[in-house]
Amino acid sequence: MYSNKLSQTSIMHMLMLNYALSFLCIFFPSFFILKIIVSWVYVKEETTTLPPGPPKWPIFGNLLQLGQLPHRDLAKICDKYGPLVYIRLGRVDAITTNDPDIIREILRQQDDIFASRPRTLAAEHLAYGCGDVALAALGPKWKRLRRICMEHLLTTKRLESFAGQRADEAQHLVKDVWAMAQKGKVINLREVLGAFSMNNVTRMLLGKQYFGAESAGPQEALEFMHITHELFWLLGLIYLGDYLPIWRWVDPYGCEKRMREVEKRVDDFHAKILEQHRKRRENGGVNDEGDMDFVDVLLSLPGEDGKGHMDDVEIKALIQDMIAAATDTSAVTNEWAMAEVIKHPYVLKRAQQELDSIVGPSRMVQESDLVHLNYLRCIVRETFRMHPAGPFLIPHESTRPTTINGYYIPERTRVFINTHGLGRNTKIWDNVEVFKPERHLLADGSRVEISHGADFKILPFSTGKRKCPGAPLGVTLVLLALARLLHSFDWSPPEGLRPQDIDTSEVYGMTMPKAKPLFAIAKPRLAAHLYD
Numbered sequence: 381m382y383s384n385k386l387s388q389t390s391i392m393h394m395l396m397l398n399y400a401l402s403f404l405c406i407f408f409p410s411f412f413i414l415k416i417i418v419s420w421v422y423v424k425e426e427t428t429t430l431p432p433g434p435p436k437w438p439i440f441g442n443l444l445q446l447g448q449l450p451h452r453d454l455a456k457i458c459d460k461y462g463p464l465v466y467i468r469l470g471r472v473d474a475i476t477t478n479d480p481d482i483i484r485e486i487l488r489q490q491d492d493i494f495a496s497r498p499r500t501l502a503a504e505h506l507a508y509g510c511g512d513v514a515l516a517a518l519g520p521k522w523k524r525l526r527r528i529c530m531e532h533l534l535t536t537k538r539l540e541s542f543a544g545q546r547a548d549e550a551q552h553l554v555k556d557v558w559a560m561a562q563k564g565k566v567i568n569l570r571e572v573l574g575a576f577s578m579n580n581v582t583r584m585l586l587g588k589q590y591f592g593a594e595s596a597g598p599q600e601a602l603e604f605m606h607i608t609h610e611l612f613w614l615l616g617l618i619y620l621g622d623y624l625p626i627w628r629w630v631d632p633y634g635c636e637k638r639m640r641e642v643e644k645r646v647d648d649f650h651a652k653i654l655e656q657h658r659k660r661r662e663n664g665g666v667n668d669e670g671d672m673d674f675v676d677v678l679l680s681l682p683g684e685d686g687k688g689h690m691d692d693v694e695i696k697a698l699i700q701d702m703i704a705a706a707t708d709t710s711a712v713t714n715e716w717a718m719a720e721v722i723k724h725p726y727v728l729k730r731a732q733q734e735l736d737s738i739v740g741p742s743r744m745v746q747e748s749d750l751v752h753l754n755y756l757r758c759i760v761r762e763t764f765r766m767h768p769a770g771p772f773l774i775p776h777e778s779t780r781p782t783t784i785n786g787y788y789i790p791e792r793t794r795v796f797i798n799t800h801g802l803g804r805n806t807k808i809w810d811n812v813e814v815f816k817p818e819r820h821l822l823a824d825g826s827r828v829e830i831s832h833g834a835d836f837k838i839l840p841f842s843t844g845k846r847k848c849p850g851a852p853l854g855v856t857l858v859l860l861a862l863a864r865l866l867h868s869f870d871w872s873p874p875e876g877l878r879p880q881d882i883d884t885s886e887v888y889g890m891t892m893p894k895a896k897p898l899f900a901i902a903k904p905r906l907a908a909h910l911y912d
């Protein structure tokens with residue numbers, strides 16, 4: 381019986397041990413697996429939570445929520461879901477913001493991750509397969525071309541060497557306006573400011589003036605203007621084929637066909653420019669640095685990997701970039717500034733008082749005066765706040781996954797930094813719709829800087845790796861044209877229009893011009909001989 385009891389007890393023990401062992405064998409691995417799954421899910425959830433954003437449609441995502449003025453649509457979305465918003469454009473992940481702290485995080489703290497560019501169809505066709513500076517993805521090629529820009533084209537020394545040409549063009553500008561004013565004509569400011577920017581840029585880049593007395597020939601000038609306008613339009617387009625590949629099969633508006641046509645015409649134009657420059661060099665027309673325009677400089681540089689010369693495609697892409705980046709940006713900014721000044725007569729008076737006290741009535745404004753014209757500098761800063769040349773900078777793209785404010789941002793996310801929305805963000809600016817240059821004056825009277833400050837409240841030239849390398853030239857072109865026009869003339873709207881009636885609505889594009897060209901009446905205010 382005892383042995384029976386013993387064997388019963390030992391059987392029970394054995395069973396218990398068995399249970400315990402099975403429990404341990406099953407529970408512990410399951411526990412660990414469960415733990416791993418839970419922590420994986422938890423971590424994944426924590427790091428894959430996208431920033432908040434509006435509801436999305438299947439396939440289209442948020443594309444249908446963008447209208448004619450996408451910068452305004454996205455600013456509204458930021459007000460509702462911001463400061464950092466995730467949107468989906470067809471198959472493309474995108475974020476947008478109009479908040480200074482988020483912008484600082486993207487362009488400063490995480491510049492390494494966000495300094496690339498998306499490969500759009502327009503960039504592929506119109507920027508030599510993204511083989512330029514402005515639209516190229518981050519990488520050794522972009523780095524090399526950007527270095528060429530900084531070390532050979534846009535150096536302080538080289539820009540100074542073109543100061544005489546800029547003064548010439550500023551004089552052409554006032555002379556043209558003066559001649560029209562003498563005939564009682566209304567001035568088309570878009571036209572004269574466009575010619576001023578274009579001439580400055582083409583003289584510096586190509587050694588040619590396309591508008592005015594020494595014009596390179598009406599046919600070539602017309603061709604040049606036509607191509608550049610087409611190019612800007614196509615580059616600014618939000619082309620659905622970039623977001624919905626199926627759209628490319630249909631291409632109902634023939635956009636890609638137009639891109640290919642413009643690509644060919646642009647290339648022919650640049651090929652001709654290169655040929656003319658090569659001939660001039662062969663004929664001994666370039667003797668010293670003073671004779672060299674940008675094309676000459678590029679033709680004289682060694683190529684990659686020990687090659688004697690830079691590739692033609694690289695030269696064409698760089699020249700194309702400079703034309704696109706430099707002309708429209710400064711012309712559009714000047715037209716906006718003039719529109720706001722004429723719309724606010726007290727601003728015109730105050731700017732003229734400053735010009736009269738610093739320059740006086742017996743000479744024209746020179747570049748050396750520009751640093752002393754603090755109120756004028758405030759006008760330009762205020763213009764950039766309300767009407768930044770590019771409403772989204774040039775879109776950036778992330779090169780690897782990251783997080784911002786704890787939100788997950790996938791690799792290859794497109795980034796729309798809404799500078800238009802930043803300048804009208806009511807959390808950082810008062811009376812956002814009022815043009816008020818005084819807001820930028822500094823309490824201690826020191827010089828007002830036009831590019832961004834440490835507070836990231838305006839960002840006309842961006843910051844970080846992709847910041848505009850032409851900012852000093854851009855600022856000079858804008859200040860010089862404005863200073864000359866405000867010093868030399870009194871301005872008023874065309875007859876029948878009150879200053880407050882001047883229309884300040886915009887159209888969207890790579891740059892953001894006034895919807896309608898600005899017309900105004902100019903009355904000379906200096907002695908006649910100064911205009912000649």
Ligand code: HEM
Pocket residue numbers: 513514515526529701702705706707709710713769770773774775776840841842843845846847848849850851853854855858
């Ligand atoms: C008022 C005049 C100008 C304004 C407002 C302006 C503004 C800008 C802006 C906002 C960007 C994009 C930055 C980004 O994506 O983060 C840019 C890029 C660029 N700008 Fe300007 N710009 C002006 C004049 C110029 C001039 C005169 C040149 C050269 C002659 C120039 C050359 C470039 C180039 C090459 C880039 C591309 C940089 C890169 O992607 O690495 N810009 N500019």
